[in-house]
Amino acid sequence: MKTTRRDFVKNIAGTTAAIGVLGITGCETSKKDTKETAPLTPKQPEGPAKEKYDVIVVGAGLSGLQAAILLEEAGLNVLVLEGRKRLGGRVYTLENVSGKPEAAGEWIGGNYARMISMVNKLGLEMFTPEMNNDNRPWMYNIKGEFITAKDWSSHPLNPQTGEFRDLLPSRYLRTISNHDNPLKDQPLDAWLKPEFQKYDIPHDQYLRSQGVNEETIRLMNVTIHSGGMHRTSALNELRRYHVMDFNSKLKFPDGTGWKMIKGGNSLLPKAMAESLNNDVLLNKTVVAFREKNSVTEISCADGTAYKADHVICSIPISVLKNVTFEPLIKGITADAIDHVGYGLSIQVHFQVMEPYWEKDGLAPNMWTDGELERIAVRTKRNKIDPDALVVFINGPESLKFRLMTDQEVFTYCQIKLAQLRPSMKGTLKPILIQSCERDIHGAGDWVYWQPGQVTKFGNHMRRRHGNIHFCGEHTAIMERGMEGAFESGERAALEIILES
Ligand SMILES: Cc1cc2nc3c(=O)[nH]c(=O)nc-3n(C[C@H](O)[C@H](O)[C@H](O)COP(=O)(O)OP(=O)(O)OC[C@H]3O[C@@H](n4cnc5c(N)ncnc54)[C@H](O)[C@@H]3O)c2cc1C
Numbered sequence: 001m002k003t004t005r006r007d008f009v010k011n012i013a014g015t016t017a018a019i020g021v022l023g024i025t026g027c028e029t030s031k032k033d034t035k036e037t038a039p040l041t042p043k044q045p046e047g048p049a050k051e052k053y054d055v056i057v058v059g060a061g062l063s064g065l066q067a068a069i070l071l072e073e074a075g076l077n078v079l080v081l082e083g084r085k086r087l088g089g090r091v092y093t094l095e096n097v098s099g100k101p102e103a104a105g106e107w108i109g110g111n112y113a114r115m116i117s118m119v120n121k122l123g124l125e126m127f128t129p130e131m132n133n134d135n136r137p138w139m140y141n142i143k144g145e146f147i148t149a150k151d152w153s154s155h156p157l158n159p160q161t162g163e164f165r166d167l168l169p170s171r172y173l174r175t176i177s178n179h180d181n182p183l184k185d186q187p188l189d190a191w192l193k194p195e196f197q198k199y200d201i202p203h204d205q206y207l208r209s210q211g212v213n214e215e216t217i218r219l220m221n222v223t224i225h226s227g228g229m230h231r232t233s234a235l236n237e238l239r240r241y242h243v244m245d246f247n248s249k250l251k252f253p254d255g256t257g258w259k260m261i262k263g264g265n266s267l268l269p270k271a272m273a274e275s276l277n278n279d280v281l282l283n284k285t286v287v288a289f290r291e292k293n294s295v296t297e298i299s300c301a302d303g304t305a306y307k308a309d310h311v312i313c314s315i316p317i318s319v320l321k322n323v324t325f326e327p328l329i330k331g332i333t334a335d336a337i338d339h340v341g342y343g344l345s346i347q348v349h350f351q352v353m354e355p356y357w358e359k360d361g362l363a364p365n366m367w368t369d370g371e372l373e374r375i376a377v378r379t380k381r382n383k384i385d386p387d388a389l390v391v392f393i394n395g396p397e398s399l400k401f402r403l404m405t406d407q408e409v410f411t412y413c414q415i416k417l418a419q420l421r422p423s424m425k426g427t428l429k430p431i432l433i434q435s436c437e438r439d440i441h442g443a444g445d446w447v448y449w450q451p452g453q454v455t456k457f458g459n460h461m462r463r464r465h466g467n468i469h470f471c472g473e474h475t476a477i478m479e480r481g482m483e484g485a486f487e488s489g490e491r492a493a494l495e496i497i498l499e500s
Contacts (some may be wrong), residue, residue, distance in 0.1 A: 061089025066489030093264030225343030343442025
């Protein structure tokens with residue numbers, strides 16, 4: 001029986017929820033889970049592709065869906081193939097965790113013009129959560145000592161002597177990196193200009209040259225998403241805060257700076273997919289692109305194949321090394337595929353069975369320079385929700401979890417938390433683990449540039465390969481994150497529309 005587009009998208013929502021209810025075995029929670037192949041997609045003919053599409057878009061994250069919508073609006077016949085069992089890529093609301101936290105793309109800035117326009121067009125609503133990582137009341141734990149935010153400015157462990165003495169450690173990375181930012185007042189694409197290449201050096205080296213001391217750099221390393229301060233280009237960080245400053249100038253009409261989608265950000269990719277003429281096909285992990293006589297045949301891991309005159313590929317760049325291209329991709333773009341990386345992070349979600357903060361009188365949330373980094377009780381979206389807690393570890397400290405199974409990660413966190421704060425012993429029940437880095441389709445959080453990479457690859461990521469056009473947040477020029485994804489999808493679609 002033919003599955004209609006509406007039934008199909010409904011099925012996706014229903015099945016995702018059903019899988020999630022099973023708790024730790026929910027989709028996208030571990031390497032093991034991503035190998036499961038639930039047959040959610042309509043059966044496709046096996047063997048060589050028959051129908052030829054004008055454009056095939058690979059990846060149903062925001063960039064791929066934005067490209068598909070624009071191409072359809074231009075009258076082209078478009079098919080979207082997605083490797084995962086769900087839509088949205090790095091937009092993923094944990095619908096079955098109390099409070100429905102966002103496990104990936106979270107904050108929508110006032111400068112996210114394309115994204116906001118899509119949210120409005122599809123009839124979704126946004127809201128401003130009460131708390132974010134900047135205004136969350138953290139209890140600090142530095143070198144094993146608990147310190148309240150109030151006591152920090154006079155505390156002997158505070159490494160600042162001058163104007164930043166009052167600055168909380170959780171804000172060091174952004175505020176100190178952004179101090180005297182050479183990109184200030186420049187256009188958003190300035191980071192790609194030759195005169196700024198002198199900042200394409202390790203971020204710790206740049207900060208030392210600005211007079212920042214070693215202890216401050218060590219504490220900044222807690223917040224960094226990349227492989228560490230020494231493995232991140234200063235230009236990566238300077239660009240990041242430059243874009244954030246631009247956002248803070250463009251507030252929403254109600255005066256707030258950052259929002260989320262009511263009901264969860266995942267509603268947006270679902271609504272975008274639903275607005276397309278052709279069903280998005282899930283569980284279609286693309287393994288090869290073969291171009292012959294100006295037509296590309298795309299092969300998937302399930303043995304199916306599809307043909308198109310043009311392709312838009314939104315696969316994260318580091319995942320592309322697992323995909324075959326005929327003809328081969330060579331030169332600088334091949335080097336970029338081999339070397340450009342994504343931010344590392346792991347989120348370990350627990351249900352709080354007993355409010356441990358009532359036992360010891362300290363604040364529930366902790367920002368630490370220890371192995372587990374940040375421990376936050378999420379803002380509830382509903383009063384009857386039980387408290388849920390996330391241990392959020394990013395950057396180099398997250399690497400060791402590559403060596404652990406999900407169960408080992410839960411146990412390790414429970415033991416370390418009880419050591420850090422004895423009142424937490426026996427109060428946490430594992431829910432799930434989320435990490436784009438543990439996922440074959442994901443590679444990591446946001447793209448980040450290592451020292452020298454902006455100079456080497458910055459202008460090569462967008463180069464088409466025959467009739468394959470690349471998009472994805474990693475190819476954005478002006479914006480970053482979710483808006484960068486929209487920007488890149490728009491650029492790739494326009495490349496094809498202008499040619500057709
Ligand atoms: C923890 C975290 C927090 C974040 N917070 C924010 C934030 O607050 N604000 C913000 O703006 N951004 C944030 N981001 C970044 C933002 O989510 C991403 O930049 C954006 O969603 C990327 O969209 P994309 O379309 O470029 O890539 P993706 O969403 O990764 O889309 C690529 C798609 O390709 C699919 N795919 C991969 N390989 C294959 C294959 N071989 N075959 C078929 N399909 C394949 C993937 O499954 C995926 O669906 C965050 C990201 C993370 C992980």
